[in-house]
Amino acid sequence: MADEKENLQFKAVSDQMKMVKKLSTIKHKIVVMSGKGGVGKTTVAVNLAFALSHRTKKNVGILDADIHGPNVPKMLGMDGVRPDVVENQIIPIYMPLGDDYGIKVMSMAFLIDPDAPVIWRGPLVSGAIEQFVRDVDWGELEYLIIDMPPGTGDEALTIAQKIPGIDGSIIVTTPQEVALLDSRKAVNFSKQLKLPVIGIVENMSGLICPYCGKKIYVFKEGGGEKAAEELEVPFLGKVPLEPKIVEDGDAGIPFLGDIEDSESAKAFMDIVDNVMKNIGK
Ligand SMILES: Nc1ncnc2c1ncn2[C@@H]1O[C@H](COP(=O)(O)OP(=O)(O)OP(=O)(O)O)[C@@H](O)[C@H]1O
Ligand SMILES: [Mg+2]
Ligand SMILES: [Zn+2]
Incomplete structure (x- = not known):
């Protein structure tokens, strides 16, 4: 019995070491999270990856860690795509942006039937994330952006714990009064995991009226x-509500x-400037 327990512990440690080694070709890892759903995490994650790749002229990865509602592929026009597997390694889907740089994407949406509802229990979630780390050929990446599922519950916790060496978290929130409550949850989540908070993004912050150009504060202002x-x-900055962002998201192009x-x-x-500045600290 004792031996078996030791073996299991040994296996856990050696698995963890394998994951650390596997991710050593990735310079920075950032999670994008929020205290609640629908605030724009995926929009921020996708556009951040796009901007960082353009800025650095290097490859940037996006790991869609939203196992239940993976919509990174949709926002990048990669619907229905299937990745190649070479020598037991999954090749992420590549979106070239320049001659020798671009975005590499991995998502559960590439591996499952999109119409089949998936109910993932805890162990399956951690197994899936392990697979994303261990069995994906990420290659050299300047940044890996991890798009988290909504909230700060068990699922998010399991995911963040499974990925070694995360540099820090970006917390997306909206401008409402409840933003403070939601952000506090997310900040506490980061603290619990000893992840530095890179900063808060206030999204959907005022709508620019298409008729007169004035700003309308649909959800109040300044909560983030x-x-x-x-x-x-x-604080990283505010992104206004812009109808074109929804259109672009639906059309699968970074706004x-x-x-x-x-x-x-x-x-x-x-915001991208601030992220690059804060991560160097
Ligand atoms: N600044 C913005 N202006 C207009 N629409 C936006 C903005 N940010 C996000 N959206 C839209 O709001 C919707 C939700 O955004 P998104 O999917 O990025 O949120 P999320 O936090 O990832 O959601 P979930 O919690 O479900 O993962 C999308 O339709 C997106 O296009
Ligand atoms: Mg999302
Ligand atoms: Zn107006």
Whole structure:
């Protein structure tokens, strides 16, 4: 009995070492998370990866860690794509942005029938994430952006614990008053995992009226900024509500590449600057 337990422990340690070695070709790992759903994590994750790859002219990966609702592929126009497997390694789907750099994507959506509902119990979730780390040929990456499932529950916890060496978390929130509550949950989650908070993004922050150009504060204003102040974590910036962002998301194109001159794209580029600055610290 004791031997068996020791063997299991040994296996766990050696698995963990394999995962660490596997991820050693990745310079920075960032999780994008939130206290609740639908606030724009995937939008932030996809556009952040796009911007970071353009800025650094290097490969950037996105790991869609939302096992139950994987929609990174949809936002990048990779619906229905199936990855190749070479020598037992899954090759992530590649979206070239320049001659020798681009985005590499891995998602549960590539491995399952999209119409079949999947009910993943805890052990299956951690097994799936392990597979994403261990069995995917990521190659050299400047950044790996990990798009988390909504919330701070067991599933998110299991996922974050399974990925060794995460640099820190980006917390996405909305401007409402409850933002403070949601952000606090996310900050505490990061603390619990000893992940530095890279900063808070306030998304859907005011709508630019297409008729008169004035800003309409649909969900009030400043909740994310106030939360950052109160929780003593960096504030990365605000992205306004822009109808084109929804359209681009549905069409599978990063909005940064489409509406470069819009206020939201400019705001997003400031956020990218802040992420790069804060991660170097
Ligand atoms: N700044 C914005 N302006 C307009 N629409 C936005 C903005 N940010 C996100 N959206 C839209 O809101 C919806 C939800 O965004 P997204 O899927 O990124 O959120 P999420 O936090 O990843 O959701 P989930 O919790 O379900 O994973 C999408 O349709 C997206 O296009
Ligand atoms: Mg999402
Ligand atoms: Zn108006």
